[in-house]
Amino acid sequence: xxxxxxxxxxxxxxxxxxxGSLEPEMMFRLAQRNQIELPYPDVDSIRRAxxxxxxxDFLDLYYQGMSVLQTEQDYHDLAWAYLQKCHEQNVVHxxxxxxxxxxxxxxxxxxxxMNGLCAAxxxxxxxxxxxxxxxxxxxxxxxxxxxFSTLEMSEPWRERITGIGLDSSELGHPPSKFKRVxxxxxxxxxxxxxxxxxxxxxxxxxxxxxxxxxxxxxHGNRSLESRNLVERLAASRMPMTVCPQSNLRLAVVKDMxxxxxxxxxxxxxxxxIHSDDPAYFGGYINENFYALIDAIDxxxxxxxxxxxxxxxxxxxxxxxxxxxxxxxxxxxxxxL
Ligand code: ADE
Ligand code: ZN
Numbered sequence: 001x002x003x004x005x006x007x008x009x010x011x012x013x014x015x016x017x018x019x020g021s022l023e024p025e026m027m028f029r030l031a032q033r034n035q036i037e038l039p040y041p042d043v044d045s046i047r048r049a050x051x052x053x054x055x056x057d058f059l060d061l062y063y064q065g066m067s068v069l070q071t072e073q074d075y076h077d078l079a080w081a082y083l084q085k086c087h088e089q090n091v092v093h094x095x096x097x098x099x100x101x102x103x104x105x106x107x108x109x110x111x112x113x114m115n116g117l118c119a120a121x122x123x124x125x126x127x128x129x130x131x132x133x134x135x136x137x138x139x140x141x142x143x144x145x146x147x148f149s150t151l152e153m154s155e156p157w158r159e160r161i162t163g164i165g166l167d168s169s170e171l172g173h174p175p176s177k178f179k180r181v182x183x184x185x186x187x188x189x190x191x192x193x194x195x196x197x198x199x200x201x202x203x204x205x206x207x208x209x210x211x212x213x214x215x216x217x218x219h220g221n222r223s224l225e226s227r228n229l230v231e232r233l234a235a236s237r238m239p240m241t242v243c244p245q246s247n248l249r250l251a252v253v254k255d256m257x258x259x260x261x262x263x264x265x266x267x268x269x270x271x272x273i274h275s276d277d278p279a280y281f282g283g284y285i286n287e288n289f290y291a292l293i294d295a296i297d298x299x300x301x302x303x304x305x306x307x308x309x310x311x312x313x314x315x316x317x318x319x320x321x322x323x324x325x326x327x328x329x330x331x332x333x334x335x336l
Contacts, residue, residue, distance in 0.1 A: 005335045006289040006303060010327050012093040012310040013086065013274050013285050015218050015241035017137070017167070018117065019066040019099055020277025021082040030068040030077075038068070050280055055199050055250050056169055058280060066102050075116025083124035085278075089286045092324065093314055095133040096121075097165055100150050101142055110153040118160055133315050135193060137165035138181065140173035147181045151188070162315050163191035165218065166208075170200040175207035182212040191215050191315055193241075198252060202226035209238070216241060216313060221252055224260055224267075234268035239313030244288050246276035256295035265302060272310035304332055 024046040031038045040046045052058040069075060079096070086094055096117075103113050117134065124130040136154060138147040154161055164185045166178055175182075175194055182192055196208040198219035205223045208214045209232075216239040223229045223240075233240065242261060247253045253260070264271040273292070278284045283291070289306075292298040311324040 001335070002293050002298070002300060002303065003286075003290055005300060005331075006293070007286050008090065008335055009303070009307050009331050010090050010092045010324060011285055011307055012095070012272075012314045012316075012324070013091050014095045014216065014239075014272060014310060014313060015097070015243055015274035015276055016082070016094065016285075017097045017099065017277050018079055018082060019069070019102060020062060020281075021085075021279050022065055022069070022078055023081070023279045026078065026081060027065055027068050030070075030074050034068060034070045034074070036068050036070075039064075050249075052250055055171075058250055058277070059168060062277065062280065063102060066099075067106060069103065070108060070112075072112050072116040072119070075113050076120045077116075079117045079120035080123065082278075083120060083128060083130055085284050086124070086130055087128045089284055091285055092129070093131045093311070093316060093320075095135055095162070095314060097135050097137050097167065099137050099139060099167065100153065101139045101146060104150070104153070110150075110157070114157050114160065131316070131320070133162040134160055135163040135165045135191075136161055137167040138178060139168040140166050140177065140195075141169040144177060144181060147178060148184070151181060151185060158188070161190070163193055163215075165192075166194035166196075166212070167218070170195060170198055170204065174200070174204050175212050179211040186213060193218055195219055197222035198250075202229050205229060205233075215239070215315075219243065219247075219252070220269075221247060221260060223269075224263065230267050230269065233270075237270045239309070240264070240269055240271045241274050241313070242271045243274050243276035243281075244291055245281040245283055248291070249281045256291055259292060259296060261292060261298075261306075262296060262302065265305060270309050270313060271306065272313055273306050274310075300332070300336055304328065 024043045121132045192214045193216040194208040195218040197205040218241045220240040
């Protein structure tokens, strides 16, 4: 019954890297289409390779995987497959991350990426009624200068890109490294989010708040190590986009039964549930909820809270958020 509730509820996804939705079947198909050689003989051996001890293990395969993306059609096909999944899973609004530097560094232009993604997003708006925002992330293992040039490349696309984010290898690359980039982006009117406290210490979350002036913290799990920080995050109702299956697969938690989502809600944190890199971590948004139902007996009330937090933390206008929250209440009444 709880899984039926999850699958029926309208949902907002706020933390999903489009490159992380590249399923092995599509990776293989695009590799053939673009005559790129993959270091795997078949789809099964790609899936078998998805065993990670830490974030970097995953990132190495993630960057290798995205190298099959070359043409507008490839970016369109990637996004369209994800958006169809959204439709199947009742995700009615999605704020998609993409990593421009993961493409421009291979000679694919910013325009190619944007044309492909936008074509699929516009089609999903028209045909499936799914709304979206685009958030371009800077790769934090690269230099500040590289982020600045990427910000410049986004200029012609200002109307299509709502926000900027910060992702990739966290340890050793604190938010402070990108303070000036985020200041410039803020002046340009971009919303701001950053991965922090996934592998990095609570101080990185604090830097994201104070130096990057983020509107949301992506992951934020390690905030729980600092009582002061938790109080501050709770008092400001700072959105935190939590990704349970990612946390398990990247060893942020050892066992799903240890997942801190209930502690986060009980501490007053504004947490919501998302899929991060669904093709790599074993599932899309619904599967992330199912994993918590199975492991920690997530309750209907917690499910409702997490789903509502997702809409409230989105970059949608207030009236749209209210409409989605009312739709959540309608489904809650119908199913329970
Ligand atoms: N890029 C894609 N997924 C990521 C994650 N979970 N952490 C940091 N960078 C990422
Ligand atoms: Zn992420």
